[in-house]
Amino acid sequence: xxxxxxxxxxxxxxxxxxxxxxxxxxxxxxxxxxxxxxxxxxxxxxxxxxxxxxxxxxxxxxxxxxxxxxxxxxxxxxxxxxxxxxxxxxxxxxxxxxxxxxxxxxxxxxxxxxxxxxxxxxxxxxxxxxxxxxxxxxxxxxxxxxxxxxxxxxxxxxxxxxxxxxxxxxxxxxxxxxxxxxxxxxxxxxxxxxxxxxxxxxxxxxxxxxxxxxxxxxxxxxxxxxxxxxxxxxxxxxxxxxxxxxxxxxxxxxxxxxxxxxxxxxxxxxxxxxxxxxxxxxxxxxxxxxxxxxxxxxxxxxxxxxxxxxxxxxxxxxxxxxxxxxxxxxxxxxxxxxxxxxxxxxxxxxxxxxxxxxxxxxxxxxxxxxxxxxxxxxxxxxxxxxxxxxxxxxxxxxxxxxxxxxxxxxxxxxxxxxxxxxxxxxxxxxxxxxxxxxxxxxxxxxxxxxxxxxxxxxxxxxxxxxxxxxxxxxxxxxxxxxxxxxxxxxxxxxxxxxxxxxxxxxxxxxxxxxxxxxxxxxxxxxxxxxxxxxxxxxxxxxxxxxxxxxxxxxxxxxxxxxxxxxxxxxxxxxxxxxxxxxxxxxxxxxxxxxxxxxxxxxxxxxxxxxxxxxxxxxxxxxxxxxxxxxxxxxxxxxxxxxxxxxxxxxxxxxxxxxxxxxxxxxxxxxxxxxxxxxxxxxxxxxxxxxxxxxxxxxxxxxxxxxxxxxxxxxxxxxxxxxxxxxxxxxxxxxxxxxxxxxxxxxxxxxxxxxxxxxxxxxxxxxxxxxxxx
Numbered sequence: 001x002x003x004x005x006x007x008x009x010x011x012x013x014x015x016x017x018x019x020x021x022x023x024x025x026x027x028x029x030x031x032x033x034x035x036x037x038x039x040x041x042x043x044x045x046x047x048x049x050x051x052x053x054x055x056x057x058x059x060x061x062x063x064x065x066x067x068x069x070x071x072x073x074x075x076x077x078x079x080x081x082x083x084x085x086x087x088x089x090x091x092x093x094x095x096x097x098x099x100x101x102x103x104x105x106x107x108x109x110x111x112x113x114x115x116x117x118x119x120x121x122x123x124x125x126x127x128x129x130x131x132x133x134x135x136x137x138x139x140x141x142x143x144x145x146x147x148x149x150x151x152x153x154x155x156x157x158x159x160x161x162x163x164x165x166x167x168x169x170x171x172x173x174x175x176x177x178x179x180x181x182x183x184x185x186x187x188x189x190x191x192x193x194x195x196x197x198x199x200x201x202x203x204x205x206x207x208x209x210x211x212x213x214x215x216x217x218x219x220x221x222x223x224x225x226x227x228x229x230x231x232x233x234x235x236x237x238x239x240x241x242x243x244x245x246x247x248x249x250x251x252x253x254x255x256x257x258x259x260x261x262x263x264x265x266x267x268x269x270x271x272x273x274x275x276x277x278x279x280x281x282x283x284x285x286x287x288x289x290x291x292x293x294x295x296x297x298x299x300x301x302x303x304x305x306x307x308x309x310x311x312x313x314x315x316x317x318x319x320x321x322x323x324x325x326x327x328x329x330x331x332x333x334x335x336x337x338x339x340x341x342x343x344x345x346x347x348x349x350x351x352x353x354x355x356x357x358x359x360x361x362x363x364x365x366x367x368x369x370x371x372x373x374x375x376x377x378x379x380x381x382x383x384x385x386x387x388x389x390x391x392x393x394x395x396x397x398x399x400x401x402x403x404x405x406x407x408x409x410x411x412x413x414x415x416x417x418x419x420x421x422x423x424x425x426x427x428x429x430x431x432x433x434x435x436x437x438x439x440x441x442x443x444x445x446x447x448x449x450x451x452x453x454x455x456x457x458x459x460x461x462x463x464x465x466x467x468x469x470x471x472x473x474x475x476x477x478x479x480x481x482x483x484x485x486x487x488x489x490x491x492x493x494x495x496x497x498x499x500x501x502x503x504x505x506x507x508x509x510x511x512x513x514x515x516x517x518x519x520x521x522x523x524x525x526x527x528x529x530x531x532x533x534x535x536x537x538x539x540x541x542x543x544x545x546x547x548x549x550x551x552x553x554x555x556x557x558x559x560x561x562x563x564x565x566x567x568x569x570x571x572x573x574x575x576x577x578x579x580x581x582x583x584x585x586x587x588x589x590x591x592x593x594x595x596x597x598x599x600x601x602x603x604x605x606x607x608x609x610x611x612x613x614x615x616x617x618x619x620x621x622x623x624x625x626x627x628x629x630x631x632x633x634x635x636x637x638x639x640x641x642x643x644x645x646x647x648x649x650x651x652x653x654x655x656x657x658x659x660x661x662x663x664x665x666x667x668x669x670x671x672x673x674x675x676x677x678x679x680x681x682x683x684x685x686x687x688x689x690x691x692x693x694x695x696x697x698x699x700x701x702x703x704x705x706x707x708x709x710x711x712x713x714x715x716x717x718x719x720x721x722x723x724x725x726x727x728x729x730x731x732x733x734x735x736x737x738x739x740x741x742x743x744x745x746x747x748x749x750x751x752x753x754x755x756x757x758x759x760x761x762x763x764x765x766x767x768x769x770x771x772x773x
Contacts, residue, residue, distance in 0.1 A: 002146030003107055005030065006085020008038045012099050013090040014063070015044050016187065017244075017263025018287075021270050022135050023090050024054065024154045026142045031056035033147040040082065042099055049244040055155045063099075076102045088141050092118040109141050135290050152290070154270035162249035164511045165685055166242070168708055170213070170250070171510055171538070173236045179211040180316070181251060181268070183259035184227060184239075185220040191261045193278040194305055195223055199230030201258070201309040208317065210255060214239050215247065215264060221727070240727065241705060243684070256320055258312060260304075265289055274319040276312060280304030295319045399473060400455060404434035406476040407771070408457060410490050411439050415690065416482040419505060419559050423482075423764040424454050431768045436474060438490065464489040471497050478771045480504055481529060491528045501529040504767045505559045508534075508542045509687070509708045516546035531770055535712035554770055558712040560692055560760035573671045579648040580617065580658065580672070587616040587674045587740045590699070592666045593623040593689040594679035598704070599634045601682050603657075605732035610656065612737055617652065619669055621660035623679060623689070628661045635659070670697040674746065675739045677732070678703045691717055696757060698750035702726050702735050720756040722749055 009030065013023045020043065027039055038058050041051055045062040052060060063075055079102040087105035089096045094116035100108050101121050110122030127140040139149030170176070182201075186192045205212045214224050218240035228234055242250060248267055251257060257268035258276045268275045269289045277289050281301035288296045295315055297307045400406065409424050411417030417439045424435045438457040457474070459466035467489040478500040485491050485503050494501050503526065508516075526532050526548045534540045535558040544550050577583065589609070591602050599620060606618045620642075622631050635642050641653035645660045652658065660669065670676060676694035678701055680686045687709030691701040701723045707714045717723035726732045739745055 003086070003109070003144055005034060005037055005145045005147075006106070007036070008082065008084050009040070009086040009088065010079070010082070010084045010103050010105060011039060011041045011057075011088050011090065012096045013041065013043060014096060014099075015047060015065075015091075017047060017050070018187075018261075018266040019090075019134075020047055020050055021154065021156065021263065021266040022287075022290075023138055024056075024156060024270065025135055025149055025152050026088065026090065026138050027054065027056035028153040028155045029139065029142040029147045029149045030145065032153070040084070042079075042096075047244060050156075050248070052245070053157070053159055075099070079103045086145070087122070088145075089118065089122045090138055090141070092122070092124075094118065097121040109144060111138065111141070131286065133285065133290060134287055156248065156267065156270040158249040158252040158271075159245050162243070162245040163252070164514060166246050166249040166253065167514075168510045169238060169241060169246075170253070172705075172711070173213070173238070175211055175213055175236050177211060178209070178255040179213045179236070179253075180205055181254040181257045181259075181264070182212050182214050183216055183257070183262050183264045184214060184223040185216050186260040186262045190281060191279075191304070192223075193260050193307065195226045196230050197305075197307070197309050197312075199227055201312060202227075202231050202235055204309060204313045208313070211236060213237070213250075213254070215242065215250060216240065218728075256316055258316060261287065274316075276316045276319055278304065278307050278312060280307075400436075402434075405432070406434045406436055406474045407432060407478045407480065407768070408436045408438050408470075408474065408476045409480045409482060411437065411482045412484050416484065416505075420480075420482045423480075423559065423767065426761055426764045427768055428454055430765055436476070438470065438479075459489070464493075468493055471499075478502065480767060480771070483507070485526070485529050488528070500771055502531050502533065502767065502771055503529040504533040504556070505763075506532055506534045506539060506543065507536075507558070507709065507712055508539050508546065509711070510542065511708070513542035513545050533767060533770060536715075539712065554766075556763050556766040556770075557760060558716055559763050560695070560713075560757045569671065572668045576669060576672050579645075581649060581652065582617060582672070584672075587613045587736075588619065588672045589616065589675055589677065589736060590619045590621070590666075590669050590673040590694070591677040592621045592670070592679060592693065594620055594631070594677075595623060595627070595683045595686070596630055596634055597684075598677070598679040598682045599631060600638070601704070601729045601732065602677060603634070603638050603640055604729035605736070606657075608729070608733035609736045609740075613740060615656070616740075617656045617658065619658045619660060619673075621666045621669065625661070625663055628659070631659050667693045667696075670694045670699050673697065673699045675699065675736050676701045681706050688714070691723055695722060695753045698753040700724070700739055700746075700749040700753070702732055716760070717756065720752055722753045722756060 011023065011027060013020055027041070030037055030039060039056055040059040040061060041057045042061045042063065043051060045064055048060050048062045051057050061078065064071060067075065079099065084103045084105040086107040086109070087100050087103045089100045089108070089110040092111040092114040097116070097118040097120065108122040110118055110124050112124045112126045114124050125141045125144045127137040135152065136149065142149050182198060184195060184198055202212050212235055214227065214235055214237040216224065216239040221240050224237055224239045238250060247264060251264060251268045251273060252271050254268070254273055256274040256276065257265060259265050260278050261282050265275055265277050266289065269292060275289045275292050275295060277284065277292065277296045279288055279296055279298045280303055284293060284296045284298050297311060297315060299306055409420040411420035420437050420439070424437050428435045436455040436457055438459060457470040459470065471493050475497065476499050479490060479494045481501065481503045483505050491501060526543065526546065531552055531554065532543060532548055533554045533556050534543060537555055540553050540555050543553055582588070589606060591598065594602065602618070602620065610616050620631060622628060635657065640657055641655045642657040642659050643650055643653055645658060645662050645665070660666065670693055673694065676699045678689050678691045678694065680688045681704030683706055686706045688703065688707030690710055690713060691703065692713065694701050695717060701717065703714065703723065703725055705725060705727055714723060718725065724735045726735060739749065
């Protein structure tokens with residue numbers, strides 16, 4: 001006789017990764033036969049993402065692996081408040097038994113292999129066939145509640161956000177086609193297939209037209225490094241770089257998975273991917289890939305190491321045959337790789353109509369915001385942010401110094417404005433003296449200290465009045481927009497005055513390309529200008545997928561900004577030497593635009609660095625001033641003494657750590673740096689920040705693995721030998737030691753920085769020449 005589960009049921013399966021996947025068919029069977037049943041799942045927090053979007057689970061309750069006393073009491077209160085009718089303990093160990101007791105469920109069922117006293121708290125349900133696969137053993141509990149487990153369904157699918165992130169990460173490591181996921185690890189050393197066997201398999205996969213990509217947890221980095229030593233080169237890797245959700249996403253995109261008895265194998269099975277499993281000593285009939293016995297290699301409890309790579313490859317090719325050998329390229333793309341639909345570019349009439357309607361709505365919004373913008377403009381003027389410009393020029397009163405064929409560079413953001421000013425200074429010397437810069441940030445002009453000789457057109461807060469006045473006075477032949485053309489007042493009125501428009505230095509991430517390709521109005525950002533110049537071929541391809549006509553795109557490389565004029569550099573160097581009280585022989589690490597995740601890695605790396613250089617100095621400049629208290633907390637949590645920039649000049653603490661709590665000085669601080677670190681790069685899913693400020697001082701740069709919005713600059717700098725991508729604190733410290741340990745290396749890197757900047761200064765000339773094609 002079947003039990004009645006009631007209206008609310010709790011599944012308890014805390015770990016591990018593969019076991020949770022094996023438990024999913026229980027939830028699916030319950031929800032399939034009882035759609036009204038509310039199902040909650042208690043799971044360890046590190047695996048919660050696996051269940052976050054599961055269709056059969058209404059609520060996920062998380063608990064840490066080693067909860068404190070207060071968390072235990074919180075969990076007790078939470079479980080009791082839910083008033084469960086039934087609890088299903090699929091773990092049947094002491095911890096899950098305690099959770100069963102906390103739930104106070106009227107009906108308590110448990111997995112039949114009860115240990116550590118679990119039999120005291122739940123009723124064991126034995127499977128019909130002893131020794132059958134664990135999925136069917138778990139399924140016996142669903143059947144005891146009147147819900148047959150067949151047909152087996154996992155209900156696991158990748159999250160769209162995770163898929164986007166994985167596509168970007170795969171592109172970063174150079175994978176753009178079918179790939180085989182290799183997992184070198186397993187639940188124990190006795191279950192691992194030897195690394196040297198994987199090393200022999202790698203060239204075999206490449207010969208078969210498949211790219212190997214190594215996956216795994218952060219604890220398996222050493223196995224990956226051992227693999228690279230055997231192979232003799234780097235193998236594409238995502239080891240330690242994926243969350244649980246991203247692991248599901250990457251397995252959903254792979255052509256096949258190869259591994260031992262590990263959780264990723266079971267995820268791949270749940271996703272319907274081909275799986276080749278190398279097993280021992282565990283039995284494949286009980287815990288191997290479900291219903292994939294023909295693709296599982298097993299030679300007895302002690303036969304794992306005797307399984308050869310040739311045997312694995314043969315089984316893999318057999319597993320791939322139904323799909324990998326398909327003749328249809330379209331089917332292959334649909335199976336193995338995300339399809340990015342290329343939307344047909346909008347017609348001229350559609351663009352014209354949308355331009356009029358869109359600009360009208362944009363003007364309505366701007367009109368409603370006028371009172372606020374006026375107050376902000378007055379506030380900024382009196383606070384000195386536009387003090388060097390004067391009120392008349394701020395409101396659009398700049399007069400051209402002469403008649404001429406003016407070209408105006410428009411920077412809508414702080415970084416873009418700096419690029420515009422650097423480009424103007426370069427073009428004024430090489431191409432055309434009639435160059436002007438339009439900006440929204442008066443503080444940029446203020447920081448230049450009168451070193452520029454070109455007119456500045458100011459349109460604070462993107463107001464149309466200042467834009468129209470400036471264009472009427474200058475009557476420019478062309479406008480060059482830096483990175484963005486979001487300021488529709490400039491783009492619309494430039495059309496009215498017949499000026500040619502150019503959007504330059506465009507970098508568009510894979511995530512944005514996918515988003516732009518889905519929404520019909522997104523391409524107006526690019527189609528409102530005559531020509532678009534991208535930073536690289538990859539960005540060009542993404543623009544095409546976003547709806548930009550191919551004939552309107554050019555590639556010129558990324559712009560490299562030389563931030564500080566040469567004549568100001570000696571004074572800046574002297575200023576910081578006096579403030580820090582150091583000479584040029586003392587190693588200095590400058591970390592700019594940091595976030596909390598970066599700072600924890602930095603402190604760990606710096607501690608290792610100081611073992612060799614005990615007098616080294618670390619300067620941490622957070623991304624925003626409001627993060628200063630957050631940096632304080634990170635430093636105090638790690639028991640690191642520090643001094644703030646606002647307290648200088650002062651004696652540096654024994655730790656050598658300085659926190660920069662002022663604004664606008666980071667670009668100067670790099671003057672004393674032995675090596676730099678650019679923040680945001682250890683923050684998952686972050687776009688990163690530019691390394692150019694450090695490179696402009698001839699300083700080599702280290703960054704983490706997240707630099708989505710700086711791809712072209714990062715790769716160009718890496719290829720030039722002045723930037724190193726590091727995956728963890730140990731690699732950071734090793735790179736810092738390499739640079740600081742040899743003065744000749746430091747001098748060589750400084751020369752490479754200057755060569756890189758000089759080479760990319762020609763990008764500005766390519767922009768200007770494209771105007772007159």
